Amino acid sequence: xxxxxxxxxxxxxxxxxxxxxxxxxxxxxxxxxxxxxERDQVVLVSGIGCHGKxxxxxxxxxxxxxxxxxxxxxxxxxxxxxxxxxxxxxxxxDCYDEGWGHFSHAIRRNIDTTLIVHNNMxxxxxxxxxxxxxxxxxxxxxxPFGSILPALNPVAHALVSNGTxxxxxxxxxxxxxTSLMVEAIKHRGFALLxxxxxxxxxxxxxxxxxxxxxxxxxxxxxxDYTDRQKALEKSFEWGDRIPIGIFCKKEKPTYRxxxxxxxxxxLTKVPxxxxxxxxxxxxMT
Amino acid sequence: MIVNKISVMIxxxxxxxxxxxxxLFAKVCLRGGLHVFGTSDYQSLIRGGHNFYVxxxxxxxxxxxxxxxxxLLALNKETFHLHRDExxxxxxxxxxxxxxxxxxxxxxxxxLKLYSxxxxxxxxxxxxxxxxxxTVALGAVVALLSYDLEILNGVxxxxxxxxxxxxxxxxxxxxxxxxxxxxAADFDYRLEGRSSAGKQKIFLTGNEAVGLGAVRxxxxxxxxxxxxxxxxxxxxxxxxxxxxxxxxxxxESEIAAINMVAGGSFAGVxxxxxxxxxxxxLMSEGLGMTGMTETPVVVMLAQxxxxxxxxxxxxxxxDLRFAIHASQGEFPRLIIAPGDVEECFYKTMEAFNLAxxxxxxxxxxxxxxxxxxxxxxxxxxxSKIQVDRxxxxxxxxxxxxxxxxxxxxxxxxxxxxxMPGTKGTIVRTNAxxxxxxxxxxxxxxxxxxxxxxxFRKVDALIKDLENYETVKLYGHEEADxxxxxxxxxxxxxxxxxxxxxxxxxxxxxxxxxxxxPFPVANVRKVLNSTKTTVVVENNKTSQLSSxxxxxxxxxxxxxxxxxxxxxxxxxxxxxxxxxxx
Numbered sequence: 001x002x003x004x005x006x007x008x009x010x011x012x013x014x015x016x017x018x019x020x021x022x023x024x025x026x027x028x029x030x031x032x033x034x035x036x037x038e039r040d041q042v043v044l045v046s047g048i049g050c051h052g053k054x055x056x057x058x059x060x061x062x063x064x065x066x067x068x069x070x071x072x073x074x075x076x077x078x079x080x081x082x083x084x085x086x087x088x089x090x091x092x093x094d095c096y097d098e099g100w101g102h103f104s105h106a107i108r109r110n111i112d113t114t115l116i117v118h119n120n121m122x123x124x125x126x127x128x129x130x131x132x133x134x135x136x137x138x139x140x141x142x143x144p145f146g147s148i149l150p151a152l153n154p155v156a157h158a159l160v161s162n163g164t165x166x167x168x169x170x171x172x173x174x175x176x177x178t179s180l181m182v183e184a185i186k187h188r189g190f191a192l193l194x195x196x197x198x199x200x201x202x203x204x205x206x207x208x209x210x211x212x213x214x215x216x217x218x219x220x221x222x223x224d225y226t227d228r229q230k231a232l233e234k235s236f237e238w239g240d241r242i243p244i245g246i247f248c249k250k251e252k253p254t255y256r257x258x259x260x261x262x263x264x265x266x267l268t269k270v271p272x273x274x275x276x277x278x279x280x281x282x283x284m285t
Numbered sequence: 286m287i288v289n290k291i292s293v294m295i296x297x298x299x300x301x302x303x304x305x306x307x308x309l310f311a312k313v314c315l316r317g318g319l320h321v322f323g324t325s326d327y328q329s330l331i332r333g334g335h336n337f338y339v340x341x342x343x344x345x346x347x348x349x350x351x352x353x354x355x356x357l358l359a360l361n362k363e364t365f366h367l368h369r370d371e372x373x374x375x376x377x378x379x380x381x382x383x384x385x386x387x388x389x390x391x392x393x394x395x396x397l398k399l400y401s402x403x404x405x406x407x408x409x410x411x412x413x414x415x416x417x418x419x420t421v422a423l424g425a426v427v428a429l430l431s432y433d434l435e436i437l438n439g440v441x442x443x444x445x446x447x448x449x450x451x452x453x454x455x456x457x458x459x460x461x462x463x464x465x466x467x468x469a470a471d472f473d474y475r476l477e478g479r480s481s482a483g484k485q486k487i488f489l490t491g492n493e494a495v496g497l498g499a500v501r502x503x504x505x506x507x508x509x510x511x512x513x514x515x516x517x518x519x520x521x522x523x524x525x526x527x528x529x530x531x532x533x534x535x536x537e538s539e540i541a542a543i544n545m546v547a548g549g550s551f552a553g554v555x556x557x558x559x560x561x562x563x564x565x566x567l568m569s570e571g572l573g574m575t576g577m578t579e580t581p582v583v584v585m586l587a588q589x590x591x592x593x594x595x596x597x598x599x600x601x602x603x604d605l606r607f608a609i610h611a612s613q614g615e616f617p618r619l620i621i622a623p624g625d626v627e628e629c630f631y632k633t634m635e636a637f638n639l640a641x642x643x644x645x646x647x648x649x650x651x652x653x654x655x656x657x658x659x660x661x662x663x664x665x666x667x668s669k670i671q672v673d674r675x676x677x678x679x680x681x682x683x684x685x686x687x688x689x690x691x692x693x694x695x696x697x698x699x700x701x702x703x704m705p706g707t708k709g710t711i712v713r714t715n716a717x718x719x720x721x722x723x724x725x726x727x728x729x730x731x732x733x734x735x736x737x738x739x740f741r742k743v744d745a746l747i748k749d750l751e752n753y754e755t756v757k758l759y760g761h762e763e764a765d766x767x768x769x770x771x772x773x774x775x776x777x778x779x780x781x782x783x784x785x786x787x788x789x790x791x792x793x794x795x796x797x798x799x800x801x802p803f804p805v806a807n808v809r810k811v812l813n814s815t816k817t818t819v820v821v822e823n824n825k826t827s828q829l830s831s832x833x834x835x836x837x838x839x840x841x842x843x844x845x846x847x848x849x850x851x852x853x854x855x856x857x858x859x860x861x862x863x864x865x866x
Binding site: 009010011039040041043045048052053055056059060061062063064065066069071072073074075076077079080081083084101102105259261262265266267268270272273274275276277278280281282284285 | 483486497500501503508527529532537540541542545546547550551553554555556571665672674706707708709711712716717719
């Protein structure tokens with residue numbers, strides 16, 4: 001049985017006090033405990049940004065990669081060894097800006113991995129610039145007169161890309177977030193969990209108070225997550241009320257399901273010392 | 286009469302089956318016991334334009350195309366106009382004269398022979414697709430050269446599906462009979478094949494040889510985004526995935542590809558990606574990550590002329606310095622440049638072994654001329670190189686006394702690599718500078734220690750490379766001139782050496798195969814005892830010369846450079862060597 005203590009690491013946490021990341025960190029540890037996953041069977045992949053330090057704070061296997069590339073890294077790991085539980089962590093800039101090119105493809109491939117996005121709508125570790133999810137008018141060092149762009153809607157994008165698990169959580173509600181993480185990790189296929197995470201230092205707009213006043217839970221309004229159309233409608237809800245919870249969940253064949261020759265097989269277990277290429281050589285005479 | 290020494294060019298529009306036909310003809314020569322070489326030239330378009338393929342066959346061992354052609358198989362008029370002047374005196378043009386409007390009088394040279402065969406009419410008689418005219422033409426070429434039609438039939442049967450093969454055998458016979466009837470014994474060239482030679486040798490491209498090397502080395506995961514001239518490697522690997530238990534992913538970009546294979550390698554299997562210069566640019570950051578995280582990957586960089594898009598379907602060697610320096614920061618890497626199809630196979634296997642043994646990225650630097658030309662070789666010896674996975678924990682459980690640390694500081698810098706999922710280990714790595722356990726660090730002392738740890742692997746690697754053929758020396762020990770090169774220039778250089786010897790000039794040739802770490806001792810040993818050195822490269826700035834100067838503090842005497850996208854031809858190369866001396 002994995003305990004909270006097992007999951008702690010000796011690394012000193014360097015996030016700002018009250019940072020929204022703490023809620024995500026706690027929820028993830030709780031989810032691992034609830035799922036009773038062995039530490040050595042879980043791989044945490046993170047990108048660059050404040051979120052990237054997750055690798056330092058959870059004592060499971062970890063790959064702290066480069067900016068924006070959490071999804072292809074997680075893809076490679078899971079394809080090779082499907083017995084691992086692979087959970088990617090990215091930031092909004094990491095995934096929705098730098099790594100946006102991988103987003104729809106990862107959803108399309110439906111590889112049995114989870115992506116948890118620390119969405120604080122600002123670049124934190126670079127000291128405050130706008131990101132893809134920053135709201136119009138948001139003033140930062142890179143947009144001193146206010147952002148002139150509408151925010152990108154990752155939940156809607158995931159839904160129209162046929163995402164098989166699309167959810168949004170809020171780090172201010174750790175219990176709810178934990179249950180979403182449990183569902184996301186359990187989901188057989190690619191799971192997106194976008195998480196509102198207040199940046200207490202650089203986001204003066206989307207604060208704990210701001211979110212507290214707005215978020216409501218989809219399940220409390222009996223949202224039918226098998227209805228993608230309805231989910232899409234919900235994904236555009238923004239303003240006084242913002243939904244969190246599971247927007248859409250639907251099981252579909254995973255990428256590996258379509259590769260029957262390696263079904264359920266971990267490629268790491270296949271001996272490679274004597275691969276015979278004689279038939280190939282014969283075909284070239 | 287010239288026997289068993291011929292160069293045949295097949296030319297026409299893109300999409301007309303030029304490469305396929307050239308390949309078939311080369312195989313016909315190979316199965317007759319001749320030595321063969323085949324190279325293609327095509328433009329960046331799908332239909333139209335001008336493509337050609339040159340097959341050279343000889344009773345003696347050959348390494349490249351020659352400067353001239355003996356037979357021009359022209360599928361369109363443009364081919365005739367573009368290549369007429371490359372034909373030797375007494376050379377023959379085989380075409381559908383009626384269709385192209387070509388007659389003896391319109392040739393414009395009276396030392397050429399026109400062999401017109403009604404290719405199109407025969408195909409129509411057979412109710413076949415127009416592309417089958419190529420087979421008619423091949424039949425006619427076989428007749429012109431008084432060669433054995435049965436060998437061609439055998440190749441056709443091995444290449445096409447049964448129904449298509451039957452039709453093609455008929456087509457070949459029509460061309461053969463027509464040429465026999467009209468042009469028997471008129472041509473001064475003959476091939477005397479021994480059909481008994483049969484299927485002893487293999488004939489393949491550099492891409493295919495690299496692919497075979499990867500499969501044999503146990504590559505389990507290949508991800509790539511198409512880019513000429515590396516695309517055929519993706520095409521080679523993709524259909525093999527089922528039989529060989531691999532996963533081949535067409536990635537959304539080169540950035541995705543390098544990161545996917547890095548992830549796959551971190552998970553514990555041998556992985557590879559392939560691209561050309563533009564894609565390699567995109568891979569640079571990921572490559573640096575594999576250096577920092579000590580994750581072994583093999584990358585084939587198949588060069589084409591740059592900068593930027595350059596000449597997308599042509600050849601060059603302008604990316605050597607780029608491969609050596611790609612990505613920010615300093616980290617150990619391996620760069621290997623095979624020079625022929627045989628080396629493409631064996632060096633790929635070495636790349637996989639060394640990448641894992643030293644937990645570094647290995648770059649196979651090739652180019653269009655090498656990976657898309659066909660070469661002949663003995664079937665590869667599968668027992669020659671054994672798979673060596675280095676310090677990799679393959680057991681299900683780690684039972685070491687101390688806690689497992691992925692980046693443990695060791696004497697030679699190599700740490701025990703465990704796969705995530707191994708009981709009793711937490712495998713953590715980090716693109717940020719990290720401590721032995723993979724946790725991020727910014728500590729100055731530890732940073733320097735970890736840099737040193739990674740660079741001790743270079744010392745260990747250099748020592749290990751003493752067991753490898755990092756350079757090869759061909760030719761006379763006591764030579765007047767030493768030619769120095771790397772990669773695909775090997776073939777033309779070896780041909781040029783033959784020509785120079787005929788003129789009384791003794792040369793030898795130093796082929797540098799391992800370019801990083803640079804085999805300083807081996808190169809010095811040769812260059813210390815040379816009279817004159819000539820560096821031959823397909824680039825503008827002679828990047829190899831600069832490496833020699835950098836590592837040996839030694840200038841080279843002469844440089845012969847070519848940067849027009851085309852490989853050296855041996856005749857012109859030997860001329861230029863004489864000129865610089």
